[in-house]
Each structure stands twice: as C-alpha cells, then as structure tokens.
Amino acid sequence: MTTEIPMDKSTDTVKVSTAEATPIIPLPHAAARGLTVAGSALALIGTFLAWTWTEEFPGNLTVTGYPGGLQVLTLVGSVLTLLFALSGYGIRGLGWLTPGGKNSPVLLAALGVFGTTGYAMGAISQELGGLVNLEPGAWVSGIGALVALIGALGLPVDQPYGAGEAAPNLWGRIRHSLTAPDPGRAKELPSWAEILIIAGGFGVGLYVFAYGIGTEYSELFIGFLIVAAFGFTAVTRAGLLKRLSALTAKHRNVTLGAAFAAAICFPFTQSNDQFALIxxxxxxxxxxxxxxxxxxxxxxxxxxxxxxxxxxxxxxxxxxxxxxxxxxxxxxxxxxxxxxxxxxxxxxxxxxxxxxxxxxxxxxxxxxxxxxxxxxxxxxxxxxxxxxxxxxxxxxxxxxxxxxxxxxxxxxxxxxxxxxxxxxxxxxxxxxxxxxxxxxxxxxxxxxxxxxxxxxxxxxxxxxxxxxxxxxxxxxxxxxxxxxxxxxxxxxxxxxxxxxxxxxxxxxxxxxxxxxxxxxxxxxxxxxxxxxxxxxxxxxxxxxxxxxxxxxxxxxxxxxxxxxxxxxxxxxxxxxxxxxxxxHETGQLDVPEDKPLPEGATGVAKAGA
Amino acid sequence: MTTTTSAPTTTTVLDASGVTMRFGGLTAVRDVDLTVNSGEIVGLIGPNGAGKTTFFNCLTGLYVPTEGKVAYKGTVLPPKPHLVTQAGIARTFQNIRLFANMTVLENVLVGRHTRTKEGLWSALLRLPGFRKAEDASRARAMELLEFTGLAAKADHLARNLPYGEQRKLEIARALASEPGLLLLDEPTAGMNPQETRAAEELIFAIRDQGIAVLVIEHDIRFIMNLCDRVAVLVQGEKIVEGPAEVVQADERVIAAYLGTPFEGAPGAAEAAEVEAAEAEAQSTTEGDDK
Incomplete structure (x- = not known):
C-alpha cells in the first residue's frame, strides 16, 4: 500500500512506501492514527486529575484541575504527540511541524509520554508503597500513554528500507521506524520572520534549560530528562531542527546575539540563589x-x-x-x-x-x-x-x-x-x-x-x-x-x-x-x-x-x-x-550542490577530466 | 613530440649533491646528484624500492640526509619541511595525503600558509589587514581550483572527491605555496589513460607558468611524453641520466626493469652461461631449418 502524505507547502508530496517497511504493529493506518490521537488526548486529560492522594510525594499531584510536577511533563509530552499526530492528518496550519519525518516524531513523542508517565506511576507506588496509592488520574494518563504508544507503533514507517536490504529483525525494525528523511528546502521567508523564528527557538531553549535547572527534586528531574530527550529527538526527526539550523547558519550574528540574550535572561528567571550558582x-x-x-x-x-x-x-x-x-x-x-x-x-x-x-x-x-x-x-x-x-x-x-x-x-x-x-x-x-x-x-x-x-x-x-x-x-x-x-x-x-x-x-x-x-x-x-x-x-x-x-x-x-x-x-x-x-559513512554523501562555473573559466585540465 | 625546449635563460633551481640516506645498516639512497633547471620537467624513474620516495623526502626535509646537501636556487636548504616549502619547493605524496575532512577550498587555503602572514592577534582582533589578506588568499585559491578544474567542487569535502580529482587537488594545494619547483610523487598512479592524459596537460601548463617539475613515475609512456630529462635510480644509486630516448634505450635501465642481472653484479657468470646456451640452441635450430 502506498500512502500519500501532503507535505509542507514548499515541498512536493512524498510517497511513503509501506510495502517493504511494515510498522511494528500491523494496524490499518486510520486506526493507528486514531488510536494515537485518542491515547494522547486521554493522557492529556489525565494530567488534570489527581494522580495520588497524599502530598508526601513531591510536587503535589493531588489537585484536580491543576497539573503540577510530573503531570506537567506528561501534559507537555502529550500535547507534542497530539500536534505531531494531527499534523499527519494534513490539517492546515500544522503542516510546518513535520517537514521531515511524519510518523517517527509521533512515535518518539509517544515514547517520551509513556516513559515519563510510567516513571511517575512507578515512583509513586515505590515511594508510597504500592499501586494502591495511585488515584484514577494516573491510570487515565498511563492507559492513554500506552494506547498512544500502540497507535504510534502502528503508524506507517517514514522511510522504506534501502534497495536490496533484507527486512531486519524486530530490533532493527524498531530502530528503523525511528529514522526519518531529511526535510526539503524551506520556503523563503522575509528575514524579520526568520529572525523571529530564531528568537523563538532560543526562547524555548532558555525555558527548557531554566526549567531543568529549577527542578527541585530528583523525580522531576528524571522525568524532565526523559521528556526532554525524547522530545528533542522527536523535534529533530520532524526536521524542525534542520530547518532551524539552516536559519541560524544564515543569520549567524543574530543567532549568537539571541543565544547571549537568552543566557542573560536566565538569572531573571531564577529567584533562588542556589540555582543561579548552578x-x-x-x-x-x-x-x-x-x-x-x-x-x-x-x-x-x-x-x-x-x-x-x-x-x-x-x-x-x-x-x-x-x-x-x-x-x-x-x-x-x-x-x-x-x-x-x-x-x-x-x-x-x-x-x-x-x-x-x-x-x-x-x-x-x-x-x-x-x-x-x-x-x-x-x-x-x-x-x-x-x-x-x-x-x-x-x-x-x-x-x-x-x-x-x-x-x-x-x-x-x-x-x-x-x-x-x-x-x-x-x-x-x-x-x-x-x-x-x-x-x-x-x-x-x-x-x-x-x-x-x-x-x-x-x-x-x-x-x-x-x-x-x-x-x-x-x-x-x-x-x-x-x-x-x-x-x-x-x-x-x-x-x-x-x-x-x-x-x-x-x-x-x-x-x-x-x-x-x-x-x-x-x-x-x-x-x-x-x-x-x-x-x-x-x-x-x-x-x-x-x-x-x-x-x-x-x-x-x-x-x-x-x-x-x-x-x-x-x-x-x-x-x-x-x-x-x-x-557515518553512508551511501549518500552530504555534498553541496555544484556551483555553476563562471563562463570563460576554462581550466586546463578540464579537457581531459 | 610534446616536449619543448626550455627557456633561453636557464638557472639551476634544484641542486642536490651527494645525497645519501642510511637507515641503520640499510643505505636507501647512495650518493645521488641531481639538478633541475628552471623551465624543465625532470623524471625520476626506477623499480619499486629503488629509493625514489626516500630521495624526495630528503629533498623536502622530511628526512635529514645522512650525507650530502640540497640547494634551492643557490641556498642550501635546512632539513625542516616547512622551511623547504617556504623556500619554494612544494610536493605531493605517493599515497594521497589530503586533509580529508576539510573542504577543497580549505585544502588549498592551507597551502597558502607560508605566503600569508596573518597571525593569531590579527585573527582575534580582526585587524584591518585581516579581511583583505583572507579575501586575497581565497581569490588566489579559487584561481588555482579553476586552473585544475576543481572550482565547481570548492565546497565539497576533500574525502568525497573521486580519486583523479584528489590527485589534482593535491597539485592545486602544492601550487598554492607559490613554488619554484614542484615535486610530484607518482601523480598518475591508479589513473586511467584519459586521466593520465589530463595530468600530462596539467603538468605542461604548470611548467609553462615557469615552475620546474621533478616527477616520480612508473608509467614509461607518460615519462617519455613529459620529461626533458630522466634520471634512473636503482637500489639507491643513480645509474643513468639523460634525455628520455637515451635512457629508454640504455641497457642497464632495461636490465633493472626486466630483472636481468646487470654488469658486475653477482650472477653475471651464470648469465653469460645462459647466453651461451641460448646461442647454441639458436644455432642448432637454425641448423634444423636448413
């Protein structure tokens, strides 16, 4: 079966052949995507419910309607999953999210949500002594994360196997399903918009960094690491990082300026002397x-x-x-x-x-x-x-x-x-x-x-x-x-x-x-x-x-x-x-396009070259 | 023939006299004299292991010769590679030694190192001359890439070039140091006939720019087309030197290449015996014919 997925407006459509590269879990495409969306929505809803009954677990996860601590991480992760999954439907205005891989970012984000939610549930029952300490909210989020993960595993794989390659074993297939093609060339934007995007990128970077430094207990930091690692990889696979680095390479001085501006802002985000010392x-x-x-x-x-x-x-x-x-x-x-x-x-x-x-x-x-x-x-x-x-x-x-x-x-x-x-x-x-x-x-x-x-x-x-x-x-x-x-x-x-x-x-x-x-x-x-x-x-x-x-x-x-x-x-x-x-010696070399030779530039050796 | 007579005012560019290189008990190069005049292409041939590359390394300061001295345009060269290059001798390597993970343009820019002066302070403070010198270097490097036909690939990594172009890039990099003498160590090794032809034309073009060329090569046809003069190195000793045709016809050279024991070497008696036997056999067959 060949699915045609509409790409970014600037690039042509890409045919993703799934005849050779089958998903890990064989599901119909519509069902898989539906499961992913539903699962991550469920995980999202779960974060607004109480996860445990006591404030003994750090971060106060007992409040309904106001996510805190590890719940926030699950919330961020599931929003990311949801966005990537919806982008795969070709919804207008979301296409820019996935110029590179379509489905591997969904899978990675779903893994991140599953990882952090699972870790949170494990940590709660470990510290408070048993699964009984989990309130329904945790189960809602956990099951949502699991459903989303199953759905994501059923999504078609972004890249077909290389020509002549045999279908690998399960581990190889999992690794392959996490790869994604490189994004095509981005549409030209006015330079103020590009600079704005760079500034936004650094703003997000500063926020994530400041959040990481400001984590007050190790459970939150581990959860942060899980979400950050998977989220970062997902964003990379989606091709957003390539797009951003193309922009930063274009405006190098702006980028340096933005980086230092973000770094100068850091102490203003911290009220605690200990974190500023870090x-x-x-x-x-x-x-x-x-x-x-x-x-x-x-x-x-x-x-x-x-x-x-x-x-x-x-x-x-x-x-x-x-x-x-x-x-x-x-x-x-x-x-x-x-x-x-x-x-x-x-x-x-x-x-x-x-x-x-x-x-x-x-x-x-x-x-x-x-x-x-x-x-x-x-x-x-x-x-x-x-x-x-x-x-x-x-x-x-x-x-x-x-x-x-x-x-x-x-x-x-x-x-x-x-x-x-x-x-x-x-x-x-x-x-x-x-x-x-x-x-x-x-x-x-x-x-x-x-x-x-x-x-x-x-x-x-x-x-x-x-x-x-x-x-x-x-x-x-x-x-x-x-x-x-x-x-x-x-x-x-x-x-x-x-x-x-x-x-x-x-x-x-x-x-x-x-x-x-x-x-x-x-x-x-x-x-x-x-x-x-x-x-x-x-x-x-x-x-x-x-x-x-x-x-x-x-x-x-x-x-x-x-x-x-x-x-x-x-x-x-x-x-x-x-x-x-x-x-990484790959078959395809990262070579820039040949520059057209200026007229009249006749090298001596070209005659025989 | 494609060879042309050298410029009317010939000066000696390279004068190596009595160069001897010993590694412990092994004498790799023994008492070799060689001169290269301006506007000349000189070939250096010899069987594998004859000491050609060792001799090159002695010339370029990679090895310190045990005896003998090397003079460039009348001044004796110190045995330090970077000083030799600064003096005006550039070289390529038998097994290509490009800076594989730098771009083609950067490779050539590294070759400009001795002809530019901008130091660390100039780079850090971006002093007024810095941009200018950098632009001039870049322009000169691009000129050389155009000369060798690599301009279109200036931004490629050197490692990604096909083999023939890597050879060309090595030559472009060597030319970037504005040498008066270019030493080429087997520039056509592993090339197909078309590529060899192209290399030949490139070397002629280099000579026409007034750069003397000393080239090591195994391809006899290439040497015959190219060189004004050929020296033959066998077992570390120069046995003959002269115009290509003369060298090609020389018995000792043929002997060295074909492996027949040459005069004075042990086994001459056996060779004479074989010859006699052959003559006898020939006379008997001739007798049969009659």
Missing part, C-alpha cells in the same frame, strides 16, 4: 571546556591535564585577591587579576607544552596527564613544610573576597529591573561575559589562517608541515591559547567558590570541572563546535548536581553513558558536518 558553575565548566576544544577539537592534541590551567589561573587570582590567607598579601583590581591569571596560565602552558608537544597522540595524552597531577601535588607541597609556603598546601587559599568592579560589589544582591539579582547571579553574568569572549576567540581563531593550520595538523601532521606549517609552533600556540582561556575562567572561579584548594583540580573526581569531565564534555557535546562543549558541560554538570542520590554510582553511570555514546553517536551530540561524515 548556572554560574555551568558557565565556568563550559568556558573551560570550550578552551579545551581549541586544543582537542581544532588542533587535535589530546590533553588530559587541562584542569591544571584552570588551577593556575585560580591560584594566581587568589594570591592577588587580597585574601587574608594569601601569602603575597597584595590586592589587585579585577582587570589586573584577570590578566595575571591568564598570563600565569599562558606561561605554564608554554613551559609544559614546549617539551611535551614533540610527542604525538597517546604519548602526549599520558604526559599531559602526568603534568596535570604534578600541578596538584605541587600545590599541595608548597605549604611551608615540604616546600616554600606559597599556597598553604592542602588548606588552600580561603576567604577570597568578593569582586568589586567599578564600585559594583558582586557579593551583595542588587535590584535590576525589579528583579533581585543574587550574588551567584552577579557572578553568572560576569562569567557570561568571559564565555562570550572565549566563544569569540574560538570562532575567530577557527576561521582564520591559524585555525585552518590547526585543523590541517589534526588531519595529517606530515602533510601539514609539507605545506609549510611549522607544526611545533602552531601546536604550542594552540596549547598556550587554550591554557590562557582556562586561566581566564580560573580567575572568576576563585571568587565564585570563595577558596581554592588543590583537590579542586584533580584528574577525575565527583565534581566537575576536572580533566576527565572536561574532556568528556567536549567529546559528548561534539568536538570542534562551539555549542557542543556548552551543551556537554551543561549536561555533565546538571545530571550529577540534580541526581544526588546516585552519587555513589556516578562514575560508573558516566562510564556507561560514554560507552553508549561512542557506540551510537561518536560525533557527539552537536556534530559539525565534518565529524558527521567521518563517522
């Missing part, structure tokens, strides 16, 4: 990860001791901060402290880099790992006992005073636009400025002669030197630049955390940033991209901070997650085009 710490982590991305992502130098540069910056800033525990006892103004921190890191980077950068690959990784540890141990030993007293050894340098910039004390709350900005929010905004600087440095250096030389060295060092690139000098430059960027972040970190101690700068530990987590953030997010390390750092900081109960298993889970990631998405969450091609 935001500030994420920014520190992300900034350092972005600095590491210069070294690892662009120049391809595997640095396992990168956190030492953050430490050098932080120690330098702490020593000149005017802290009573500082052995120098001077107080520099902030700008001088920043320069001191960055310069100290730069020098340290050059001193370490000069001998080690003659090594390649694994050898470099091992040596940098060693130097990272040497830094920490040295800071421990400069305690007046086993060495000169510079850093107070394991006590570190406590009582670092708050910054005061142009008479603006960052340590006390300020009222801005009727919203009280707490201490952490102040530091968040200061750190955001540094992040912006690092983003700019990364972007500008990547798009220059130097950046191209770095990528060339990463790709093939021998060929790069044969092209006239002084490999050692450029690698040292990357190392030094990366080090000073980390040093910059370190100067702020010293003030945010009040004190610097050697064990903040380990190779691996429970609290990011440390070298292992920094590298993981870069790889998880996507090497060589700007947004990748930011996303990776946010996830790697948020998940351990929100899920305190699994602190003991944190490194185990982290390892498992990394392995799964390397198996299924080796290019990272945010892939640049190069990496995507590198890791």
């Amino acid at each position: 935001g500030a710490n994420i920014l520190i982590f992300a900034t350092v990860a972005l600095g590491l991305n210069v070294v690892v992502g662009l120049a391809g130098l595997l640095d396992l001791g990168y956190v030492a540069f953050l430490g050098v910056g932080a120690y330098a800033a702490a020593l000149v901060s005017g802290s009573p525990a500082s052995t120098i006892g001077v107080k520099f103004p902030f700008w001088a402290a920043v320069l001191t921190g960055a310069a100290a890191s730069l020098i340290f980077g050059v001193v370490i880099g000069a001998p080690t950068l003659r090594l390649r690959g694994d050898y470099l990784a091992i040596v940098t790992l060693g130097f990272g540890e040497i830094f920490r141990i040295t800071m421990n030993n400069l305690n007046g006992n086993s060495g000169p007293d510079v850093t107070n050894g394991s006590n570190g340098i406590p009582q670092i005073p708050d910054l005061e910039i142009f008479g603006f004390n960052l340590g006390v709350p300020h009222d801005v636009l009727g919203h009280e900005l707490t201490r952490s929010a102040n530091y968040y905004l200061l750190m955001l400025l540094f992040t912006a600087i690092v983003v700019m440095v990364f972007r500008r250096s990547a798009e220059s002669r130097i950046g191209r030389a770095w990528v060339a060295i990463r790709e093939d060092e021998t060929a790069a030197t044969a092209m006239g690139i002084n490999g050692f000098r450029l690698k040292l430059l990357a190392f030094a630049l990366g080090a000073s960027l980390a040093g910059l972040a370190g100067t702020v970190q010293a003030h945010v955390s009040y004190s610097v101690t050697p064990e903040q700068y380990e190779f691996a530990g429970p609290v990011p940033p440390n070298s292992a987590f920094l590298l993981a953030a870069v790889i998880l997010g996507g090497m060589g991209t700007i947004s990748g390390p930011l996303v990776g750092a946010a996830l790697l900081y948020l998940i351990p901070a929100k899920l305190q109960f699994m602190a003991e298993y944190q490194l185990l889970l982290f390892g498992i997650a990394l392995m799964l990631l390397m198996r299924f998405r080796p290019e990272g969450l945010v892939a640049d085009r190069r990496k995507q091609l590198e890791f």
Whole structure:
C-alpha cells in the first residue's frame, strides 16, 4: 500500500512506501492514527486529575484541575504527540511541524509520554508503597500513554528500507521506524520572520534549560530528562531542527546575539540563589571546556591535564585577591587579576607544552596527564613544610573576597529591573561575559589562517608541515591559547567558590570541572563546535548536581553513558558536518550542490577530466 | 613530440649533491646528484624500492640526509619541511595525503600558509589587514581550483572527491605555496589513460607558468611524453641520466626493469652461461631449418 502524505507547502508530496517497511504493529493506518490521537488526548486529560492522594510525594499531584510536577511533563509530552499526530492528518496550519519525518516524531513523542508517565506511576507506588496509592488520574494518563504508544507503533514507517536490504529483525525494525528523511528546502521567508523564528527557538531553549535547572527534586528531574530527550529527538526527526539550523547558519550574528540574550535572561528567571550558582558553575565548566576544544577539537592534541590551567589561573587570582590567607598579601583590581591569571596560565602552558608537544597522540595524552597531577601535588607541597609556603598546601587559599568592579560589589544582591539579582547571579553574568569572549576567540581563531593550520595538523601532521606549517609552533600556540582561556575562567572561579584548594583540580573526581569531565564534555557535546562543549558541560554538570542520590554510582553511570555514546553517536551530540561524515559513512554523501562555473573559466585540465 | 625546449635563460633551481640516506645498516639512497633547471620537467624513474620516495623526502626535509646537501636556487636548504616549502619547493605524496575532512577550498587555503602572514592577534582582533589578506588568499585559491578544474567542487569535502580529482587537488594545494619547483610523487598512479592524459596537460601548463617539475613515475609512456630529462635510480644509486630516448634505450635501465642481472653484479657468470646456451640452441635450430 502506498500512502500519500501532503507535505509542507514548499515541498512536493512524498510517497511513503509501506510495502517493504511494515510498522511494528500491523494496524490499518486510520486506526493507528486514531488510536494515537485518542491515547494522547486521554493522557492529556489525565494530567488534570489527581494522580495520588497524599502530598508526601513531591510536587503535589493531588489537585484536580491543576497539573503540577510530573503531570506537567506528561501534559507537555502529550500535547507534542497530539500536534505531531494531527499534523499527519494534513490539517492546515500544522503542516510546518513535520517537514521531515511524519510518523517517527509521533512515535518518539509517544515514547517520551509513556516513559515519563510510567516513571511517575512507578515512583509513586515505590515511594508510597504500592499501586494502591495511585488515584484514577494516573491510570487515565498511563492507559492513554500506552494506547498512544500502540497507535504510534502502528503508524506507517517514514522511510522504506534501502534497495536490496533484507527486512531486519524486530530490533532493527524498531530502530528503523525511528529514522526519518531529511526535510526539503524551506520556503523563503522575509528575514524579520526568520529572525523571529530564531528568537523563538532560543526562547524555548532558555525555558527548557531554566526549567531543568529549577527542578527541585530528583523525580522531576528524571522525568524532565526523559521528556526532554525524547522530545528533542522527536523535534529533530520532524526536521524542525534542520530547518532551524539552516536559519541560524544564515543569520549567524543574530543567532549568537539571541543565544547571549537568552543566557542573560536566565538569572531573571531564577529567584533562588542556589540555582543561579548552578548556572554560574555551568558557565565556568563550559568556558573551560570550550578552551579545551581549541586544543582537542581544532588542533587535535589530546590533553588530559587541562584542569591544571584552570588551577593556575585560580591560584594566581587568589594570591592577588587580597585574601587574608594569601601569602603575597597584595590586592589587585579585577582587570589586573584577570590578566595575571591568564598570563600565569599562558606561561605554564608554554613551559609544559614546549617539551611535551614533540610527542604525538597517546604519548602526549599520558604526559599531559602526568603534568596535570604534578600541578596538584605541587600545590599541595608548597605549604611551608615540604616546600616554600606559597599556597598553604592542602588548606588552600580561603576567604577570597568578593569582586568589586567599578564600585559594583558582586557579593551583595542588587535590584535590576525589579528583579533581585543574587550574588551567584552577579557572578553568572560576569562569567557570561568571559564565555562570550572565549566563544569569540574560538570562532575567530577557527576561521582564520591559524585555525585552518590547526585543523590541517589534526588531519595529517606530515602533510601539514609539507605545506609549510611549522607544526611545533602552531601546536604550542594552540596549547598556550587554550591554557590562557582556562586561566581566564580560573580567575572568576576563585571568587565564585570563595577558596581554592588543590583537590579542586584533580584528574577525575565527583565534581566537575576536572580533566576527565572536561574532556568528556567536549567529546559528548561534539568536538570542534562551539555549542557542543556548552551543551556537554551543561549536561555533565546538571545530571550529577540534580541526581544526588546516585552519587555513589556516578562514575560508573558516566562510564556507561560514554560507552553508549561512542557506540551510537561518536560525533557527539552537536556534530559539525565534518565529524558527521567521518563517522557515518553512508551511501549518500552530504555534498553541496555544484556551483555553476563562471563562463570563460576554462581550466586546463578540464579537457581531459 | 610534446616536449619543448626550455627557456633561453636557464638557472639551476634544484641542486642536490651527494645525497645519501642510511637507515641503520640499510643505505636507501647512495650518493645521488641531481639538478633541475628552471623551465624543465625532470623524471625520476626506477623499480619499486629503488629509493625514489626516500630521495624526495630528503629533498623536502622530511628526512635529514645522512650525507650530502640540497640547494634551492643557490641556498642550501635546512632539513625542516616547512622551511623547504617556504623556500619554494612544494610536493605531493605517493599515497594521497589530503586533509580529508576539510573542504577543497580549505585544502588549498592551507597551502597558502607560508605566503600569508596573518597571525593569531590579527585573527582575534580582526585587524584591518585581516579581511583583505583572507579575501586575497581565497581569490588566489579559487584561481588555482579553476586552473585544475576543481572550482565547481570548492565546497565539497576533500574525502568525497573521486580519486583523479584528489590527485589534482593535491597539485592545486602544492601550487598554492607559490613554488619554484614542484615535486610530484607518482601523480598518475591508479589513473586511467584519459586521466593520465589530463595530468600530462596539467603538468605542461604548470611548467609553462615557469615552475620546474621533478616527477616520480612508473608509467614509461607518460615519462617519455613529459620529461626533458630522466634520471634512473636503482637500489639507491643513480645509474643513468639523460634525455628520455637515451635512457629508454640504455641497457642497464632495461636490465633493472626486466630483472636481468646487470654488469658486475653477482650472477653475471651464470648469465653469460645462459647466453651461451641460448646461442647454441639458436644455432642448432637454425641448423634444423636448413
């Protein structure tokens, strides 16, 4: 059977052949879609009823007519499912929702609803002791989610199997049913509309991020992760993300502006100092990860001791901060402290880099790992006992005073636009400025002669030197630049955390940033991209901070997650085009359209080509 | 014949004298002298393992020759690849070494590295000269892509190009460093006859721009069409050098390629024996005919 589904007005209709690729559950098309719509509507209605009888379960799910906590997540998920499913009916005005896949977004959204509702029901009965604690509302939503999932599994598959491929087994069929074709070219919109869409996209992004940080108990955060992960994948499969990234690629400066505007808005969405502090710490982590991305992502130098540069910056800033525990006892103004921190890191980077950068690959990784540890141990030993007293050894340098910039004390709350900005929010905004600087440095250096030389060295060092690139000098430059960027972040970190101690700068530990987590953030997010390390750092900081109960298993889970990631998405969450091609060799290459040759441009070799 | 006489004022571009390369006990290249004059295409041939690529690596600074020196336009080259390229010698590789995950245009832009000066500060602060230099580089790179016939594929990733075009891109990338001498290591390996013809024309066009070319090749017909002069390397030693026709007819070259023991090598006595036996056999068959 061949169904014809009307696509976006801008593209032609696409024939989805279901003769080869059968749905997981064989249902008539109309029945499957009907079930999905009915199921998600039922799940939606269920969220307005009480799910449990007592307020002992966090989030107060006892109120009828006013969804709260986990109910909101189910509500959002089922609305998303409903919209995608209705878009498949070809309802006017909804077609723009699914320019790419038609049915796989429905399935993914339905999975998200089922996952979060099922998790909520499980958590309620686990914590309150038995299924008996579930009120009818939970059952309504749960059954609705299940019905929607069954319906979605019965929807036709978006992509036929490749020519000559045998029908795979069940697992293969499930995986296949989650794939979707790429959206066609979007209709030209006026540029103000495109900019508005970008702004809207970032607005949604900010809201989701702020919601994630603001989740007050781990059940809600897990539910949030389930809905966010499935929802994000659904939106990707629907082709909306491709559309959005086409727009952001077109208006790059607008996009950067919108991203920072959204980031500036973040502290105004938080009234709780604790959450603003998480935001500030994420920014520190992300900034350092972005600095590491210069070294690892662009120049391809595997640095396992990168956190030492953050430490050098932080120690330098702490020593000149005017802290009573500082052995120098001077107080520099902030700008001088920043320069001191960055310069100290730069020098340290050059001193370490000069001998080690003659090594390649694994050898470099091992040596940098060693130097990272040497830094920490040295800071421990400069305690007046086993060495000169510079850093107070394991006590570190406590009582670092708050910054005061142009008479603006960052340590006390300020009222801005009727919203009280707490201490952490102040530091968040200061750190955001540094992040912006690092983003700019990364972007500008990547798009220059130097950046191209770095990528060339990463790709093939021998060929790069044969092209006239002084490999050692450029690698040292990357190392030094990366080090000073980390040093910059370190100067702020010293003030945010009040004190610097050697064990903040380990190779691996429970609290990011440390070298292992920094590298993981870069790889998880996507090497060589700007947004990748930011996303990776946010996830790697948020998940351990929100899920305190699994602190003991944190490194185990982290390892498992990394392995799964390397198996299924080796290019990272945010892939640049190069990496995507590198890791997923598909038959169809992502090649741009050939440019028509200008008239008269007759290459010599074309005669025989 | 397609070969033309070289420019009236010939200067020596490359002067390698007494280049010897030993790896432990193995002498890969022994006391090789080679000169290349401006406007010349010189071929370097020899059986597999003769040391041709090793000799190239000695010329371009990838290897530090054990003995001997390499001079470019009268100045002795330091054995550092990037300095050699800066001096004006560019090369391609036998096994294609493009920056696979960069676009075609970016590959050529990397080749411009030594001819541009913009450093990190210029890039970070976007100093006035930056945009201008970048645009000039881009324009020059596009010119080279048009010259090699790759302009339409400027935005493709290098890895996605078909084999023949990857070879061309390597040449375009090497030309981007504005060399006075281009070293080509088996530029037509694995090409079909049409592609080989195209490569030939490309190399002539490069020579016509005033760039001397030294080319390693196995395809004898290609070498005969192309080169003004051919040097033959066998077991690390240059055994003969001269115009293509002379080299082609040289007994030692034929011996080296066909595997017959050459004069002075062990086994000469056996060869003489075989020859004698053959002569005898021939005379007997001749006798039979009568």
